[in-house]
């Protein structure tokens with residue numbers, strides 16, 4: 084290896100969590116799943132990117148209510164579970180590991196995007212500001228959510244557990260719970276969105292209860308070493324109004340301690356400029372498992388971050404989206420393709436499986 088990526092490109096191992104390198108492909112919704120089913124171009128897309136030590140799939144709905152965006156996949160039916168087997172098998176064949184990201188969109192949804200008869204649900208009945216794409220009518224405001232009853236929350240929890248079991252049945256190495264970016268699980272954490280008065284609202288412990296029950300039950304069902312979780316502390320994406328910084332810190336400290344007790348494989352942090360070093364240090368101090376850092380990394384900054392004590396491995400989003408052979412390019416010190424924003428979420432092959440790979444001079 085003749086470049087400076089000494090750690091990034093080498094094998095990673097902690098507590099039996101073993102990756103061929105320190106690169107993770109970050110979860111990215113690509114909206115190619117017509118009928119909410121994985122298909123052949125998705126198999127090709129993920130296989131092309133198997134240079135990653137770990138691939139985390141696009142957000143995948145654990146229940147029909149979680150399908151808030153157009154053309155995103157699910158993992159609640161037998162047909163979906165069967166179809167996902169092709170993705171996991173091809174990625175394994177190509178030499179990578181793959182976790183499925185379980186994303187319940189909650190109030191970030193439009194009823195047009197849901198299967199017939201399925202309603203938009205939320206932690207409370209507060210509609211999210213902003214708009215979302217529907218194939219029927221273009222951009223529309225988010226639908227008003229129906230607040231979950233207490234037994235409705237229990238159904239959601241059971242849905243996540245069943246989905247995790249389906250993911251394992253479909254050959255995945257594990258699952259990542261999407262507790263970031265303003266989707267259902269993060270909606271529970273935020274007191275401006277969660278105005279519940281039952282055991283799932285109010286105190287930090289209560290707002291953290293749903294996700295911790297999901298983690299615990301999922302870990303029991305499929306194995307704690309197969310469970311990861313994604314957080315975006317201080318994030319305001321998807322109309323998550325900021326709340327008291329000390330309370331945010333206390334929330335993530337509490338969650339980190341509990342997750343450490345359960346002993347899950349990893350915490351995946353989606354960083355923003357609002358995440359201060361002290362918060363990261365606290366999480367590192369209280370969590371013995373793997374910490375993945377993501378957002379805005381390039382190979383050089385990733386290599387540097389690996390030496391700084393918080394991150395065990397680094398996830399790349401757009402660099403992997405636009406460079407199927409990202410790892411080869413890093414090895415060769417080659418330039419990276421630029422992502423085409425216009426085709427991030429459009430159906431079909433363009434901007435999905437047609438990014439050029441490097442043609443090495445000696446081949």
Ligand SMILES: Cc1cc2nc3c(=O)[nH]c(=O)nc-3n(C[C@H](O)[C@H](O)[C@H](O)COP(=O)(O)O)c2cc1C
Pocket residue numbers: 109110111112113141142184186261263264313353377378379380398399400401402427
């Ligand atoms: C097209 C696209 C779709 C995304 N979809 C998801 C998603 O489904 N789940 C998720 O947790 N993050 C999602 N993200 C966020 C990425 O995982 C990542 O945090 C973000 O791209 C920043 O990392 P980067 O600078 O390496 O691209 C998405 C990002 C992009 C560009």
